[in-house]
Amino acid sequence: MGKPTGFLEFGRELPGKKDPAVRIQDNKEFVLNEEFGEKINEQSSRCMDCGVPFCHNGCPIGNIIPEFNDAVYRDSWEEAWNILSSTNNFPEFTGRVCPAPCETACVLGINQDPITICNIEKTIVETAYREGYAKPKIPTSRTGKKVAIIGSGPAGLSAAEQLNSAGHSVTVFERDEKVGGLLRFGIPDFKLGMDIIDRKINLMAEAGVQFEVNAHVGVTVNAQQIRQDFDVVLLTGGSTVPRDLPIPGRELKGVHFAMEFLGQNNRRANGMDLKTEEIHAKDKHVVVIGGGDTGSDCVGTSNRHGAKSITQVEIMPIPPEKRPANMPWPQYPMIMRTSTSHEEGCDRHWNILTKEFIGDDAGNVKALRIADIVWKDAAPGERPGFEEVTGSERVIPCDNAFLAMGFLHPEPHGVLAQLDVALDDRGNVATQGYQTSQKGVFAAGDMRTGQSLVVRCINEGRECARAIDEYLMGNTNLEAKADSLMLSA
Secondary structure, three states, X not given: OOOOOHHHHXXXXXXXXXXXXXXXXXXXXXXXXXXXXXXXXXXXXXXXXXXXXXXXXXXXXXXXHHXXXXXXXXXXXHHHHHHHHOOOOOHHHHHHHOOOHHHHOOHHHHOOOOXXXXXXXXXXXXXXXXXXXXXXXXXXXXXXXXXXXXOOOHHHHHHHHHHHHOOOEEEEEOOOOOOOOXXXXXXXXXXXXHHHHHHHHHHHHHOOOEEEOOOOEOOOXXXXXXXXXXXXXXXXXXXXXEOOOOOOOOOOEOEEEHHHHXXXXXXXXXXXXXXXXXXXXXXXXXXXXXXXXXXXXXXXXXXXXXXXXXXXXXXXXXXXXXXXXXXOOOOOOOOOOOOHHHHOOOEEEOOEEEEEEEEOOOOEEEEEEEEEEXXXXXXXXXXXXXXXXXXXXXXXXXXXXXXXXXXXXXXXXOHHHHHOOOEOOOOOEOOEOOEOOOOOEEEOOXXXXXXOOHHHHHHHHHHHHHHHHHHHHOOOOOOOOHHHHHHHO
């Protein structure tokens, strides 16, 4: 701990942001981190010598947070980078898009505002790239073992970097024309720019990781052939089947899954082929169905398109403003959160039942029939139910509807069918210690667990890499999760 009285002297501060009216004019990042200056040292000094750092447990990858905070306070940036990158392959991603469960577990957060861990992490990363501390992890020797990774999202990429650093020859197969998966084609550029992804991919390529793009395994590339050509196959294709809304009018033009809209906009913003019929929200009444991060991303993207109006509806009740009693510290609480996209303009509603899409004579959606609901307490062992509020049904204008209600499971056809791997009762890949039902075939990330956070997928990839390394070599020297090391110490 650099300054014992830091948490008494300084309050929580974050960098400023461009004005919403300015930032919606483009798709670029808008947090003014470079103007924060020496305040980052003050913020890191707030980290206490708390004895038991619960932030370790809150972080899915076990980042060694107090130690890198201390290094930042002392202006020892290379040390901070070495500490951070020892547990996190992609802090440049998590520093931008992670919901920061570490911060809600911060001990200081019991009676004060927690440490600004995510912003400190992002600052460490940008300093490391600027000063040349971020370097390719080139192995000292090669084992002669070959690993194929199918899918280039955060789980696949973290496993690739770990396995390559262990000396295995790693090839990552990606069905799109560029690497990144959800990172590239699901998260808007104003949150995570493609240049941030590319600079990390370039380091991985320099270290020896091979990338095969436009290689849709199970469709254009035979999965069984890959199984024969490699010692191990790792499946990290994500949970890509979205939850649908089977109500009248679902077939109307203008009703889209959120990822169709978001992925296409990232392509448009970077001069890439749209691949599908254009989806644009300019001068349209937009309704986003779903209240999570993906829905928020649709709001921010629609604002940048110049939508006439944006309405976001959620079937669940409005969350509480403060941590509820049934989610005590250090749990991650389900509370009301207003994103930067909401700040830019959005009409938000909760307890809303979406009943029907209403179209015009040309087959385009033009309105949405909705109603208010009231949730009822559930009996033990049963799901809660709801009832419609009498007289609350109404019709709202809707030229574009974006379904942002989450994902069900990976696509069961293609690679999973060709490799004949077993699925669990939720449609995810069934595993034992990351191994599937087929010898030499592993799975990690959302394809194995169902949809989750980027940071959890990074941990999945790292832990699966340890399992693969041990499978190939009989033991492993790859880093374990930091809190596992502390528990065994």
